[in-house]
Amino acid sequence: xxxxxxxxxxxxxxxxxxxxxxxxxxxxxxxxxxxxxxxxxxxxxxxxxxxxxxxxxxxxxxxxxxxxxxxxxxxxxxxxxxxxxxxxxxxxxxxxxxxxxxxxxxxxxxxxxxxxxxxxxxxxxxxxxxxxxxxxxxxxxxxxxxxxxxxxxxxxxxxxxxxxxxxxxxxxxxxxxxxxxxxxxxxxxxxxxxxxxxxxxxxxxxxxxxxxxxxxxxxxxxxxxxxxxxxxxxxxxxxxxxxxxxxxxxxxxxxxxxxxxxxxxxxxxxxxxxxxxxxxxxxxxxxxxxxxxxxxxxxxxxxxxxxxxxxxxxxxxxxxxxxxxxxxxxxxxxxxxxxxxxxxxxxxxxxxxxxxxxxxxxxxxxxxxxxxxxxxxxxxxxxxxxxxxxxxxxxxxxxxxxxxxxxxxxxxxxxxxxxxxxxxxxxxxxxxxxxxxxxxxxxx
Amino acid sequence: xxxxxxxxxxxxxxxxxxxxxxxxxxxxxxxxxxxxxxxxxxxxxxxxxxxxxxxxxxxxxxxxxxxxxxxxxxxxxxxxxxxxxxxxxxxxxxxxxxxxxxxxxxxxxxxxxxxxxxxxxxxxxxxxxxxxxxxxxxxxxxxxxxxxxxxxxxxxxxxxxxxxxxxxxxxxxxxxxxxxxxxxxx
Numbered sequence: 001x002x003x004x005x006x007x008x009x010x011x012x013x014x015x016x017x018x019x020x021x022x023x024x025x026x027x028x029x030x031x032x033x034x035x036x037x038x039x040x041x042x043x044x045x046x047x048x049x050x051x052x053x054x055x056x057x058x059x060x061x062x063x064x065x066x067x068x069x070x071x072x073x074x075x076x077x078x079x080x081x082x083x084x085x086x087x088x089x090x091x092x093x094x095x096x097x098x099x100x101x102x103x104x105x106x107x108x109x110x111x112x113x114x115x116x117x118x119x120x121x122x123x124x125x126x127x128x129x130x131x132x133x134x135x136x137x138x139x140x141x142x143x144x145x146x147x148x149x150x151x152x153x154x155x156x157x158x159x160x161x162x163x164x165x166x167x168x169x170x171x172x173x174x175x176x177x178x179x180x181x182x183x184x185x186x187x188x189x190x191x192x193x194x195x196x197x198x199x200x201x202x203x204x205x206x207x208x209x210x211x212x213x214x215x216x217x218x219x220x221x222x223x224x225x226x227x228x229x230x231x232x233x234x235x236x237x238x239x240x241x242x243x244x245x246x247x248x249x250x251x252x253x254x255x256x257x258x259x260x261x262x263x264x265x266x267x268x269x270x271x272x273x274x275x276x277x278x279x280x281x282x283x284x285x286x287x288x289x290x291x292x293x294x295x296x297x298x299x300x301x302x303x304x305x306x307x308x309x310x311x312x313x314x315x316x317x318x319x320x321x322x323x324x325x326x327x328x329x330x331x332x333x334x335x336x337x338x339x340x341x342x343x344x345x346x347x348x349x350x351x352x353x354x355x356x357x358x359x360x361x362x363x364x365x366x367x368x369x370x371x372x373x374x375x376x377x378x379x380x381x382x383x384x385x386x387x388x389x390x391x392x393x394x395x396x397x398x399x400x401x402x403x404x405x406x407x408x409x410x411x412x413x414x415x416x417x418x419x420x421x422x423x424x425x426x427x428x429x430x431x432x433x434x435x436x437x438x439x440x441x442x443x444x
Numbered sequence: 445x446x447x448x449x450x451x452x453x454x455x456x457x458x459x460x461x462x463x464x465x466x467x468x469x470x471x472x473x474x475x476x477x478x479x480x481x482x483x484x485x486x487x488x489x490x491x492x493x494x495x496x497x498x499x500x501x502x503x504x505x506x507x508x509x510x511x512x513x514x515x516x517x518x519x520x521x522x523x524x525x526x527x528x529x530x531x532x533x534x535x536x537x538x539x540x541x542x543x544x545x546x547x548x549x550x551x552x553x554x555x556x557x558x559x560x561x562x563x564x565x566x567x568x569x570x571x572x573x574x575x576x577x578x579x580x581x582x583x584x585x586x587x588x589x590x591x592x593x594x595x596x597x598x599x600x601x602x603x604x605x606x607x608x609x610x611x612x613x614x615x616x617x618x619x620x621x622x623x624x625x626x627x628x629x630x
Contacts, residue, residue, distance in 0.1 A: 004615055005587035007560040008568060012588055015565045016479030017486055020496055024474050030504045031470065229511035232463050236511075276508050311537060367512070 032236065032274060046411045046436050050395060207251035209261065211408060211439025215243040217269055218434060223427035230364055231427065237362055238320065241270040245435060249328055259332040265350060269322040269431055273360045275369050277314045284308050316369050320359025322420075322431065324387060326350040332396060341399045342406075350390040350414065357383045364426055380422045388418040398441060410437035450476060455519060462510055470507055477520060478503075481527045486569045487584050488531035502530040528589060532599060535577055559622055571621050579614035582607050 217240040221231050249263030285307050292300040330348035337343070361382070363370040373381050394412025401407050412435055419428035450458060450472045458476075461469035478499065485495035485502075505526050513522050560568065572580055581600055585591040586607070591599070593607040600607070 002615070004560060004618065008572070008583075009588050009590075011561075011565055011568055012483065012487065014480065015483040015569075017483035017569075019478050019482040019499060023478065023496060023500060024471055027474065027500050027503045027507075028467070028471075030500070031507055032465070229463075229513075233511040236463075236465065276504075311533065 032276065046434065049409070049436065050411050205253035207253075207259075207441050207443045209249045209251060209263070209408060209439050209441045211247060211249075211410070211437045213245040213410075213412070213435040213437040215245055215267070215269070215433040215435040216240075217243055217271075218432040220430045220432065221427050222429075227364065227426055230362070230367065233362055233367065234427075237273055237275045239272045239274065241272050241319070243267070243269045243433065245433075245437075247328070249330070251332070251441070257334040259334070259344075261328065261330040261332060261346075261348075263328060265326045265328050267324045267326065267433070269324075269433070271320040271322075271359070273316065273318040273320050273369070275316045275360075275362065277316065277369075281309045281311050282314070284310050316360065318360040318369075320357070320361070320372070322355070322357045322383075324355045325353045326390065327353060328392065330392060339400070341397060344396045344398070345394075346396045346410065346412070347391075347393040350392055352387045352389065355383070355385055355387045355420070376422070376424045380424055382422065382425050383420050384422055387416060387420050391415045391417060394437075404443045406441040406443070408437065408439040408441055410439070411435070412437060459510065459513070459519065462507065473506075474503055477523050480520075481523060483565075483569070484524060484527050485531060487572045487588065488528070488535065488580065490573055494534070498527070498531050498534050501534070502527045505530060524589075528585070529599075532581065535581060560618075563622075563625075571618055574621065575614055575617055578602075579610050579617060582610040583614035583618075586611050 219235075219238075219240065221234060223231060245265055245267040247263055247265035249261040249265075251259050251261045253259050285305055288304045288306060290302045290304070291298045292302070328348060328350050330346050332344045332346045334342055334344045357372050359372050360369045361372055362368065372383060375381055392412060392414050394410050396408060396410040398406035398408055414433045414435070416430040416432055419430060421427065421429045453461065453469070453472070455476075458469045458472050462473055481502065482495060482499055485498040486492065489495040489498055502523075506523055509526075513519065563571075572583065575583065578600075582596055585596045585599065586593065593604045593611075596602075596607040597604045602610075
């Protein structure tokens with residue numbers, strides 16, 4: 001290096017030059033789209049839905065939470081409705097416990113009530129209007145209450161009113177300041193509650209579900225640290241897309257709360273493979289025609305072809321698909337149920353029958369795009385044709401549309417137990433899914 | 445010298461964020477090195493517009509190939525290498541029009557090399573930019589980037605002897621340009 005070289009190097013090596021203000025915008029426009037923070041969209045949406053439905057369920061269950069006591073009948077009465085006070089809802093049941101004993105004649109039930117402060121009420125309603133005995137633990141008193149009982153045979157609802165006379169306050173039974181309380185309740189096993197409710201005897205014990213699930217992909221690629229950069233570029237180039245599952249399953253009611261389901265499930269995981277190859281060459285064939293002149297006139301022509309390599313950029317965009325067919329074997333345990341809906345926990349396994357992949361990924365050898373069906377050195381393709389067993393867990397909410405049909409809403413998580421890739425491929429890949437299933441259940 | 449911490453993040457953290465597609469981190473990396481790399485691009489190009497194109501092409505490569513960067517090396521060195529390679533490739537694309545300059549008319553040195561020290565960086569870059577493509581490449585790679593003739597030969601797909609010859613011619617041409625400037629100034 002001579003003196004002139006040193007001067008140039010010294011002055012220019014760390015020199016900063018101005019660049020165009022718009023340079024970054026132009027670069028940004030050419031970069032792969034930045035990942036948007038929609039990663040948590042489906043989990044959050046599903047969580048909100050679960051909370052909404054769970055909240056609604058809790059409302060139903062709390063609303064009908066009435067303890068039942070002794071029962072002198074073969075059929076246990078269902079107490080379904082609540083109390084109104086002068087047509088205004090009051091919260092009696094939290095403190096006032098009713099026991100409506102079912103008699104041979106549903107139109108003449110006995111009513112026992114334990115009030116919040118230890119008072120007991122007994123009313124044998126042989127007629128439409130009867131007097132009410134009120135007593136507490138220490139003393140037995142007949143107090144001035146009138147009970148009027150009305151029954152509606154059509155849907156087995158019973159309403160009765162307690163009306164205070166002689167200025168006896170009704171706050172023995174409730175916090176309501178009113179002097180007239182109206183109770184509406186329903187008794188009898190013949191209430192047309194939905195058959196899926198496991199607390200109703202003689203429930204139908206077989207069912208058939210047809211369902212569709214929107215799936216959110218949680219992809220896991222594991223391997224040695226030396227391949228971290230390769231893992232990174234795979235995650236960058238393989239973008240999750242809308243995925244789904246669909247299928248059907250038969251259900252059998254094993255016992256009071258336990259159900260067993262099995263059937264056939266099809267899942268399709270979609271991804272978009274997008275890779276920009278900045279240094280790719282394309283081959284062009286140029287046709288050259290040379291004319292031969294003689295005295296200014298064309299007398300012949302020679303056509304030759306020349307192949308030239310044109311350097312440039314190639315964008316590979318391929319829609320990858322991973323399809324699996326599985327047999328689910330699931331157990332369902334009913335946590336809560338009422339006449340409107342039921343809530344169950346579902347868990348079990350998905351046994352893979354077949355798995356098929358299509359598309360492109362970057363090769364771990366040279367980071368160039370390759371077909372996923374391309375064989376490795378050991379003769380295997382990258383992905384297995386059977387991905388083994390997946391574990392499944394979820395919450396299943398069944399809304400009773402009619403006596404034998406339910407609408408299903410089932411948020412779930414499915415976790416692969418083994419890698420989808422062959423051992424010859426250096427990374428272990430699992431695709432777990434979080435999904436929200438909707439479907440219909442028919443009971444027969 | 446680039447700052448070690450930008451927007452509260454070290455260079456290593458910014459690079460990690462870039463790998464995760466963080467656009468702000470990519471912007472930070474660009475602004476950390478764009479000025480210095482633009483100066484490199486100017487030396488390899490004929491005019492500013494061409495330099496801007498090289499800068500953009502090179503930074504797109506930097507971000508799309510960032511996963512290939514090994515953390516134990518200098519990130520600036522890695523970026524600079526991509527800039528130089530992009531500039532060479534850009535030159536090869538248009539090199540179907542080869543410029544050949546005879547040296548018969550080149551005058552003998554009449555001013556000492558210390559005259560170059562009096563020139564500004566912009567003037568030095570203009571002198572280099574005005575060189576024929578082949579001379580410019582070899583002079584930049586040898587004198588400023590520190591490549592050997594063997595490496596230059598492999599990079600430009602030319603013989604080592606050609607690289608030596610072109611370096612010599614580039615130096616003479618630069619000398620001639622300075623002589624002209626000096627003569628005018630005097």
